Amino acid sequence: MAEPKKVCIVGSGNWGSAIAKIIGNNALEKPDMFAKEVRMWVFEEMLAVPDLVESAKDADILVFVIPHQFVRGVCNQMKGHLKEGVVAITLIKGFDIAEGGGILLISQVIRSTLEIPCAILMGANIANEVALENYCEATIGVKSAELGATLKALFQTRYFRIVVVNDKETVEVCGALKNIVAVGAGFADGLGYGDNTKAAVIRLGLMEMIKFCEVFYPDCQQSTFLESCGVADLVTTCYGGRNRRVSEAFVKTGKSIEELEKEMLNGQLLQGPATAAEVNIMLKSKSMEDRFPLFTAIHRICKGMIPAKDFLECLKNHPEHL
Ligand SMILES: NC(=O)C1=CN([C@@H]2O[C@H](COP(=O)(O)OP(=O)(O)OC[C@H]3O[C@@H](n4cnc5c(N)ncnc54)[C@H](O)[C@@H]3O)[C@@H](O)[C@H]2O)C=CC1
Numbered sequence: 001m002a003e004p005k006k007v008c009i010v011g012s013g014n015w016g017s018a019i020a021k022i023i024g025n026n027a028l029e030k031p032d033m034f035a036k037e038v039r040m041w042v043f044e045e046m047l048a049v050p051d052l053v054e055s056a057k058d059a060d061i062l063v064f065v066i067p068h069q070f071v072r073g074v075c076n077q078m079k080g081h082l083k084e085g086v087v088a089i090t091l092i093k094g095f096d097i098a099e100g101g102g103i104l105l106i107s108q109v110i111r112s113t114l115e116i117p118c119a120i121l122m123g124a125n126i127a128n129e130v131a132l133e134n135y136c137e138a139t140i141g142v143k144s145a146e147l148g149a150t151l152k153a154l155f156q157t158r159y160f161r162i163v164v165v166n167d168k169e170t171v172e173v174c175g176a177l178k179n180i181v182a183v184g185a186g187f188a189d190g191l192g193y194g195d196n197t198k199a200a201v202i203r204l205g206l207m208e209m210i211k212f213c214e215v216f217y218p219d220c221q222q223s224t225f226l227e228s229c230g231v232a233d234l235v236t237t238c239y240g241g242r243n244r245r246v247s248e249a250f251v252k253t254g255k256s257i258e259e260l261e262k263e264m265l266n267g268q269l270l271q272g273p274a275t276a277a278e279v280n281i282m283l284k285s286k287s288m289e290d291r292f293p294l295f296t297a298i299h300r301i302c303k304g305m306i307p308a309k310d311f312l313e314c315l316k317n318h319p320e321h322l
């Protein structure tokens with residue numbers, strides 16, 4: 001029989017801590033499949049295992065759950081120090097910028113830097129609610145059915161239900177783009193427009209997410225948008241997420257996103273404004289800003305290039321209505 005797999009969680013923030021509880025319990029309950037000691041790499045604290053290479057070197061499964069801006073640096077530190085046959089799964093919502101201005105998926109950065117397979121887990125999973133064990137769902141995107149089954153066993157519980165799909169790019173792109181739409185939902189709330197307007201932001205945002213996948217990932221499957229990683233994550237983030245909350249305050253207070261992130265999030269980090277900027281670099285380089293007016297307006301408002309009240313004009317003039 002195969003040895004139980006050793007798991008290392010790379011990250012210890014809001015989501016990393018909540019998912020560690022699930023992984024830790026599953027490792028204890030499934031000793032044939034997983035080693036009962038689960039390591040966790042903690043960035044700055046003196047708790048747990050502070051040395052990245054030390055925590056990851058024996059792992060068979062690496063669970064990446066850090067803010068997206070740190071992935072490249074973390075992978076570069078791990079390179080050349082991992083066990084043969086190790087696999088990864090990313091829970092990170094965001095993109096990386098390729099040389100020349102294109103978008104790279106975080107799973108691509110992990111795969112290409114570490115030369116290991118990398119699956120994706122995304123879903124409607126506000127960490128604090130998962131930590132309370134409130135029922136929710138998530139989607140694992142992976143091509144290999146065998147790896148999919150192992151990862152499902154690692155993550156699924158009675159209250160955290162998993163669907164495995166093979167359309168991994170769409171799973172990951174949904175997780176990144178919904179954070180931009182959530183910023184727009186926060187603007188609509190800050191401007192005091194009410195639930196109908198917010199529903200329109202969510203709908204137009206979903207249309208742009210689908211178009212983005214059709215243009216840049218032509219193999220995407222429409223059914224993936226109906227999984228937890230798609231419409232469900234979009235809805236929960238536009239109502240209960242940090243991106244929405246800080247963006248509402250941005251409109252109401254006139255303070256910068258960076259100031260509010262420090263004031264309101266106690267060391268946690270927003271992904272939406274940075275993702276909007278990364279997507280904009282690509283759209284601009286391809287002269288495609290006009291085809292994604294919601295994403296473009298959200299980026300410009302975050303950067304102070306246009307006032308937040310112009311968001312309504314963007315909605316009214318959206319090409320969906322022409
Ligand atoms: N919080 C949530 O509800 C959910 C978050 N996610 C995604 O999970 C990822 C991680 O998010 P959270 O756990 O919420 O993080 P967080 O917002 O709590 O991030 C702060 C963490 O970043 C770490 N950090 C700071 N500087 C660093 C560096 N230079 N290198 C490495 N780490 C550094 C800190 O140690 C801290 O723990 C993000 O992509 C997020 O979109 C996904 C689902 C739910």
Ligand SMILES: O=C(CO)COP(=O)(O)O
Pocket residue numbers: 093123124125126127179182233236237240241242243244270271
């Ligand atoms: O991704 C999330 C829920 O699935 C969390 O969203 P926020 O980062 O906006 O809190």
